[in-house]
Amino acid sequence: MTLLRAYLRGVREGWFILGYTLLLCLTFFIAAPFLMIVLRSVGKGWFGRLWLPPQLTLDWYRWAIEVGNIPEVMKNTLIIGAIAVAISTIIGIFAGWAFGRRHLPGKEILMAVILLPRMIPPITYALGVARIFYTADLVDTHFGVALAHVSVCAPYAILVLSATFESLDERVLEAAAVCGANTIKRFFYVVLPLIMPGILASMLFSFTSSYNEFTLTLLTYGPHTVTLPVRTYLAVGDGYWEITSAMAVIMVVPSLFILATIQRRAKPEKLIGGFKGV
Amino acid sequence: MPDAMIEFRDVTKRYGTLVANDHLSLGIRRGELMTLLGPSGCGKTTALRCLTGTIQPEEGQILLDGKDVTHVPTHQRELGMVFQNFALFPHMTVQDNVGFPLMIRSVSKPERERMVADALRLVRLEGYAGQYPRQLSGGQQQRVGLARALVYHPKVLLLDEPLSNLDAKLREEMRFEIKEVVTRLGITAMYVTHDQGEALALSDRVAIMNRGRLEQLGTPEEIYESPRSKFVAEFIGLSNFLEGYVQSIEGRDMLVMASGLAVSTPALPAIGPGQKVLLFLRPNEVEILPQDAPAGTNVFAARVDKATYLGDTMDYRIALGQGVELRVQGDARRRYQNGDPVRLRLRRVRSWTVTD
Numbered sequence: 001m002t003l004l005r006a007y008l009r010g011v012r013e014g015w016f017i018l019g020y021t022l023l024l025c026l027t028f029f030i031a032a033p034f035l036m037i038v039l040r041s042v043g044k045g046w047f048g049r050l051w052l053p054p055q056l057t058l059d060w061y062r063w064a065i066e067v068g069n070i071p072e073v074m075k076n077t078l079i080i081g082a083i084a085v086a087i088s089t090i091i092g093i094f095a096g097w098a099f100g101r102r103h104l105p106g107k108e109i110l111m112a113v114i115l116l117p118r119m120i121p122p123i124t125y126a127l128g129v130a131r132i133f134y135t136a137d138l139v140d141t142h143f144g145v146a147l148a149h150v151s152v153c154a155p156y157a158i159l160v161l162s163a164t165f166e167s168l169d170e171r172v173l174e175a176a177a178v179c180g181a182n183t184i185k186r187f188f189y190v191v192l193p194l195i196m197p198g199i200l201a202s203m204l205f206s207f208t209s210s211y212n213e214f215t216l217t218l219l220t221y222g223p224h225t226v227t228l229p230v231r232t233y234l235a236v237g238d239g240y241w242e243i244t245s246a247m248a249v250i251m252v253v254p255s256l257f258i259l260a261t262i263q264r265r266a267k268p269e270k271l272i273g274g275f276k277g278v
Numbered sequence: 279m280p281d282a283m284i285e286f287r288d289v290t291k292r293y294g295t296l297v298a299n300d301h302l303s304l305g306i307r308r309g310e311l312m313t314l315l316g317p318s319g320c321g322k323t324t325a326l327r328c329l330t331g332t333i334q335p336e337e338g339q340i341l342l343d344g345k346d347v348t349h350v351p352t353h354q355r356e357l358g359m360v361f362q363n364f365a366l367f368p369h370m371t372v373q374d375n376v377g378f379p380l381m382i383r384s385v386s387k388p389e390r391e392r393m394v395a396d397a398l399r400l401v402r403l404e405g406y407a408g409q410y411p412r413q414l415s416g417g418q419q420q421r422v423g424l425a426r427a428l429v430y431h432p433k434v435l436l437l438d439e440p441l442s443n444l445d446a447k448l449r450e451e452m453r454f455e456i457k458e459v460v461t462r463l464g465i466t467a468m469y470v471t472h473d474q475g476e477a478l479a480l481s482d483r484v485a486i487m488n489r490g491r492l493e494q495l496g497t498p499e500e501i502y503e504s505p506r507s508k509f510v511a512e513f514i515g516l517s518n519f520l521e522g523y524v525q526s527i528e529g530r531d532m533l534v535m536a537s538g539l540a541v542s543t544p545a546l547p548a549i550g551p552g553q554k555v556l557l558f559l560r561p562n563e564v565e566i567l568p569q570d571a572p573a574g575t576n577v578f579a580a581r582v583d584k585a586t587y588l589g590d591t592m593d594y595r596i597a598l599g600q601g602v603e604l605r606v607q608g609d610a611r612r613r614y615q616n617g618d619p620v621r622l623r624l625r626r627v628r629s630w631t632v633t634d
Contacts, residue, residue, distance in 0.1 A: 171362075171363055174361075175366075176378070177353050178330055179378050179379040180354075180356070180382040180383060180430075185382060
């Protein structure tokens, strides 16, 4: 019996060691390319034979900003992101209310349709979007690109806000009504503050999806609507690895900032759930 | 009803084929605390929701202070309500929760602060104004709920199972607290519960509901002492039932044969031999006597089946007649053991005719 227990403990500790090793490998696997890019973006005369670049420089960043026109590109990215977030959140609030508060017939099917753009290969969907946009003259407009992004942002917003509305306690709204609040006052004094965490979460998710979106942008962008991922991709095509790396690092900074905010300010699961009960 | 503060007139509400309120008519007098009591699904909550305006009855009227409010939206009904799950606003402090009805009514800030302080004093929660609901215990949260319901002096106070989410000891305490506050303010209150103990302890009158209908309406004493039906008797307190046939009428009494026992009980009006009746005995209306006690009317030989010690009382299941088992409660100082032969004297037997 003791022998068996010792054996089991040994196995379990063995598993622990194996698990940690795998986790470490995975971390390295994820971090390595990123590390590579960072080193690439500050290295001079580094041709990959050495472990570390022989000389450090910030020249590539200067080049990226000046030649790559990063400020303009960043502005495009943020404008498109803001429009996409605004539209997605408004859609998300209404759809989330309907999904979370009412017993809709065929709710599952509707949900599946909403999630469809996320399920089918992006290029397939993007081709269709591009086709329509050429006809509707929406290509190379901030609004057009943002609208294309909405197809991937809105599902997030709807999912997050449905969960938020679902967790909204019916009785609390009833209490507000009994206290004398009409529909509008109930919304502004009770519903809105309670779903605010959900709205913020949905905005963050929407913004990151728009910010990171590549395929849909590639097929709807034009000279006036180059976004960061597309600009970076084009720079790769030109063969300037160092400058491209610098752009890639610049692009990652806001994402990391958002991630840090989420991690520190609020537990993501809490954001999604809103306030569960009291 | 002329002096009714709350009145249900023939209110009917259906959910599909289920009739939740079946022509319910009920009047609650000014300053009265009435309890709507019944098992789950009896329609008490539906009645309450019709009164708050959360749902609309299909037929009938609801009057508040003589005014027909059947189609008035909830927020214009001027109600105060305490909820089972407290339903406080989680994002507001106690101060803001209690002040919410005043803010909605645009009461000036200094005035609001004074009224909130008064309300908090009423429920003994001074000093908690800055706390959030999640920082409070269940009992404290419910007191905040009570303060919020009373702060703007509504015409009526509604309480929807306010003590169900609290533990047993706190429930007892809160009972008296609610009763005291309501009495002190002289407010008309409707209290919905499935707990008979609460209903008896709190109410001026109790309305017992069953399957969407009013089963009996009366003071707690009336309800307990003279239940009008088996349902009421079963729901309030412990009861023993015996089915039997009338054998003979002897003056003001009748003799009923029930499971081999000849039980004498006051005669029911317009009853004749052969009719089926249901006898009803409260456990404390049966006396346990030693085996050698003298025989008499309604004294029967019996045997203790199961004796349970409950501290201040003994709870017995006693077998007598042909397979009858009675639940009897007796003084714990005089104990009988399992299997002891005893005699039972039925001190008081009531009966209803059975129509089936």
